[in-house]
Structure formats: structure tokens, C-alpha cells
Amino acid sequence: MTHNDTPTPTVPDADASLxxxxxxxxxxxxxxxxQVRADSLRERADLENQRxxxxxxxEQARRFANERLLGELLPVFDSLDAGLxxxxxxxxxxxxxxxxTYRQLLKVAADNGLVVVDPAGQPFNPEHHQAISQADPGDAAPGSVLQVFQKGYLLNDRLLRPALVVVARHD
Known part of the structure; x- marks a missing residue:
């Protein structure tokens, strides 16, 4: 065999493998x-959700920061109501x-998100009123508030104290 007869390694097979x-x-x-892109997007979304x-x-803490103070003032409102x-x-x-004094106190409270719930003559609303008794309706519509024993209060649309009411009985 001559030197030219020896098989030479095929470069194309090595190139194909590489x-x-x-x-x-x-x-x-x-x-x-x-995977890194997906993780990055997920982390970015988590940070945005946390923000x-x-x-x-x-915002909630700001809206309800005065809740305790305003709640403690409710008996003062009640006393002024009773005195008047x-x-x-x-x-x-x-x-x-x-x-x-009562008007000034109500204005300061209203400026801080307090709303008076005085439902006399309105339909009974169990979300804002607490019925303490029922009475004959007389001329009032059944299910309406006949008398308010104690006004209720909302703080930024959240019930601070329900109004205590007498409700017209259904026949």
C-alpha cells in the first residue's frame, strides 16, 4: 500500500459533529x-404589584388616619344633639x-371625611342602620325609619357607627 492509499480522516464528519x-x-x-427574560418580567410585575x-x-391609612379621633368625638356630637x-x-x-359649636364641629369632621347618617323618614338600610324596635307605621311607609334614637356616621364611605332607629312594621 502506498502512502496515498491510507484512509485519511474525513473532515466533513468532524465538522458536522462540531x-x-x-x-x-x-x-x-x-x-x-x-428563562432569564421570563424571570425578569415576572420580577418586574411583582415589583409593580407591590408598589x-x-x-x-x-392611601387607606391616609383616608382613615382620623378614625379613632372622630370615633371618640361621636359622644360629643350626641351630647350637643341632646342639648339642642x-x-x-x-x-x-x-x-x-x-x-x-355644633355646626363648626360638624364642618371640621366633614372636612375630614365624616358624614352624618340621620335617616328619619327614609327606607331602612341594614348596612347603615340598626333597628332597635318596630312600631305601627301610621302614615309612614312600611319599612321606613320612624324615629332616630342615635345618629350614625360614615367615614369616607365606611360605616363608623350605625344609626339606632325605630322601623315601621310591615302589615
Whole structure:
């Protein structure tokens, strides 16, 4: 055999094997890159959701920061209501002073999100009223509020205290 008769290694087989390996490696790297992209998008979405949650919590805390103080003022409103009711139609500087104080206090409370629930003559609403008894309706519509024993209050649309009411009985 001559020197030219010896088989030489085929370069195309080695190139094909190397090319196949490189393709596999590229595909593996593409898969890893897609996983990193997906993880990055998920992390970004989680951060955005957390940011929104914190902003919502801060807004809620701001809206209801005065809840305790306003809740503790409710007996003061009740006392002024009772004093004004007891004064009746009698005028005078004492009643005028009580009315002025009451209006000023209500304005400050309203500026901080407090709303009075005084449902006399309105339909009974179990979300805002607490029925303490029922009575014959007389001229009132059945299921309406006949008398308010104690006004209720909402703070930024959330019930702070229900109104205590007497409801017209259904026949």
C-alpha cells in the first residue's frame, strides 16, 4: 500500500459533529436566555404589584388616619344633639352658642371625611342602620325609619357607627 492509499480522516464528519454540538449549545443558551427574560418580567410585575399595594395601603391609612379621633368625638356630637333637642324652640345665647359649636364641629369632621347618617323618614338600610324596635307605621311607609334614637356616621364611605332607629312594621 502506498502512502496515498491510507484512509485519511474525513473532515466533513468532524465538522458536522462540531456544528451539531454548537447548535445544541446555542439552543441551550437560547432556552436559558428565555428563562432569564421570563424571570425578569415576572420580577418586574411583582415589583409593580407591590408598589401598587403599598400605594393603596398608604392611601387607606391616609383616608382613615382620623378614625379613632372622630370615633371618640361621636359622644360629643350626641351630647350637643341632646342639648339642642332639650332646648327645643327656646332661643337665647346658650342655644345659639351650642348650635354654632355644633355646626363648626360638624364642618371640621366633614372636612375630614365624616358624614352624618340621620335617616328619619327614609327606607331602612341594614348596612347603615340598626333597628332597635318596630312600631305601627301610621302614615309612614312600611319599612321606613320612624324615629332616630342615635345618629350614625360614615367615614369616607365606611360605616363608623350605625344609626339606632325605630322601623315601621310591615302589615
Amino acid at each position: 456544528e451539531s454540538q454548537l447548535r445544541d449549545e446555542i439552543e441551550a443558551l437560547r432556552g436559558e436566555l428565555e 401598587k399595594r403599598v400605594a393603596r395601603d398608604v 333637642a332639650a332646648a327645643g324652640e327656646q332661643g337665647g345665647p346658650l342655644k345659639d352658642g351650642m348650635e354654632l
